[in-house]
Amino acid sequence: MPLVRIDVIEGRPESEVRAIGDAVHRALGECLDVPERDQFQIITEHPRGRLIYDRAYLGVERTDGVVLVQVILSAGRSAEQKKAFYSRAAQLIATQAHMRPEDVTIVLIENKREDWSFGNGAAQYVTLPKEQWK
Amino acid sequence: MPLVRIDVIEGRPESEVRAIGDAVHRALGECLDVPERDQFQIITEHPRGRLIYDRAYLGVERTDGVVLVQVILSAGRSAEQKKAFYSRAAQLIATQAHMRPEDVTIVLIENKREDWSFGNGAAQYVTLPKEQWK
Amino acid sequence: MPLVRIDVIEGRPESEVRAIGDAVHRALGECLDVPERDQFQIITEHPRGRLIYDRAYLGVERTDGVVLVQVILSAGRSAEQKKAFYSRAAQLIATQAHMRPEDVTIVLIENKREDWSFGNGAAQYVTLPKEQWK
Numbered sequence: 001m002p003l004v005r006i007d008v009i010e011g012r013p014e015s016e017v018r019a020i021g022d023a024v025h026r027a028l029g030e031c032l033d034v035p036e037r038d039q040f041q042i043i044t045e046h047p048r049g050r051l052i053y054d055r056a057y058l059g060v061e062r063t064d065g066v067v068l069v070q071v072i073l074s075a076g077r078s079a080e081q082k083k084a085f086y087s088r089a090a091q092l093i094a095t096q097a098h099m100r101p102e103d104v105t106i107v108l109i110e111n112k113r114e115d116w117s118f119g120n121g122a123a124q125y126v127t128l129p130k131e132q133w134k
Numbered sequence: 135m136p137l138v139r140i141d142v143i144e145g146r147p148e149s150e151v152r153a154i155g156d157a158v159h160r161a162l163g164e165c166l167d168v169p170e171r172d173q174f175q176i177i178t179e180h181p182r183g184r185l186i187y188d189r190a191y192l193g194v195e196r197t198d199g200v201v202l203v204q205v206i207l208s209a210g211r212s213a214e215q216k217k218a219f220y221s222r223a224a225q226l227i228a229t230q231a232h233m234r235p236e237d238v239t240i241v242l243i244e245n246k247r248e249d250w251s252f253g254n255g256a257a258q259y260v261t262l263p264k265e266q267w268k
Numbered sequence: 269m270p271l272v273r274i275d276v277i278e279g280r281p282e283s284e285v286r287a288i289g290d291a292v293h294r295a296l297g298e299c300l301d302v303p304e305r306d307q308f309q310i311i312t313e314h315p316r317g318r319l320i321y322d323r324a325y326l327g328v329e330r331t332d333g334v335v336l337v338q339v340i341l342s343a344g345r346s347a348e349q350k351k352a353f354y355s356r357a358a359q360l361i362a363t364q365a366h367m368r369p370e371d372v373t374i375v376l377i378e379n380k381r382e383d384w385s386f387g388n389g390a391a392q393y394v395t396l397p398k399e400q401w402k
Contacts, residue, residue, distance in 0.1 A: 003241050007310050021186055037191040042141050043184045050311045052289055057305040060387035072241055079382040083391045090389030101388050107271050107340055108383035114213040115242035119194035120235050121224030123217045137375050155320055171325040176275050177318045206375055248347040249376035253328035254369050255358030257351045262326065
């Protein structure tokens with residue numbers, strides 16, 4: 001259900017970039033009920049100076065290791081679920097991609113089930129029963 | 135009204151990339167009432183491994199030809215209109231850009247009319263009567 | 269609070285690219301009550317032909333100097349505030365980055381306060397009192 005955009009500053013090892021994506025996906029599954037196969041992500045590296053962040057906003061110390069994670073997903077998750085997701089995503093990204101949890105910034109954008117088509121011109125979340133979302 | 139982001143894996147002929155954008159725009163006009171001149175699109179090619187997709191989610195067989203289409207548009211279209219759009223977009227992309235309809239993934243994000251400025255610092259969808267949206 | 273994506277056609281001087289980001293941020297602070305330190309932006313340059321725009325939609329004359337500004341922010345601003353923001357952003361971008369105000373296109377996407385995590389796996393806009401948003 002989600003489309004995930006992950007933006008980082010260039011220069012990371014390939015294995016770490018991929019690990020970030022996998023960590024986000026695992027946290028989505030554990031905390032927000034996202035099916036295992038439902039992994040659609042775009043990871044983009046940017047030159048320094050083209051990904052701009054503040055080093056201290058809200059008292060969090062950020063570095064050039066910063067990662068911006070944007071998740072588009074259907075509405076329906078509670079604030080508690082979202083909080084659990086932020087916590088788990090930061091933890092998994094830190095451990096699996098060797099990052100600082102301070103550097104993990106996440107934003108969610110919600111839409112509706114009718115707002116998705118997963119191929120063949122169909123609106124699967126409207127036409128398929130939920131048991132078949134896998 | 136829409137801002138369209140189209141993401142593909144690199145290596146496609148230039149003509150096909152452009153044809154994807156034109157096919158999406160034509161389907162938006164036919165099914166979602168988007169004015170002909172209202173074409174604003176960002177098409178990005180990504181290295182393999184930076185556009186991650188599942189090869190079988192929801193029973194749809196996807197390949198590296200996958201295209202992710204994200205459309206930001208004002209709210210107001212019905213679920214039926216959206217379904218017609220998915221169907222037409224997949225059909226047009228397949229025929230005009232020589233793609234598999236299975237590879238066409240679409241997500242919509244809705245906002246409000248007041249959320250757009252088309253230049254000169256104006257909020258045209260609030261200040262201009264609808265007859266002049268062209 | 270906002271995550272800003274700025275897309276332009278490649279070929280601008282580095283100083284102008286950065287000036288666009290700073291102008292958007294200043295207008296966000298002046299008109300939409302965004303804290304000074306709350307600057308998170310991704311600026312991307314695209315080859316000609318990959319950023320597609322209409323040269324005359326809504327009677328505005330656009331050129332290859334076009335800039336697409338997408339702002340994700342928490343809901344809560346009035347239509348009047350948004351209009352003030354468009355006006356100020358176009359003015360500041362024009363003067364600070366030597367652009368035509370006709371070329372400044374802006375779109376807003378709103379989410380909720382619970383939809384943000386600014387590091388450390390926390391949902392700061394839910395857990396921190398507003399006086400500490402700085």
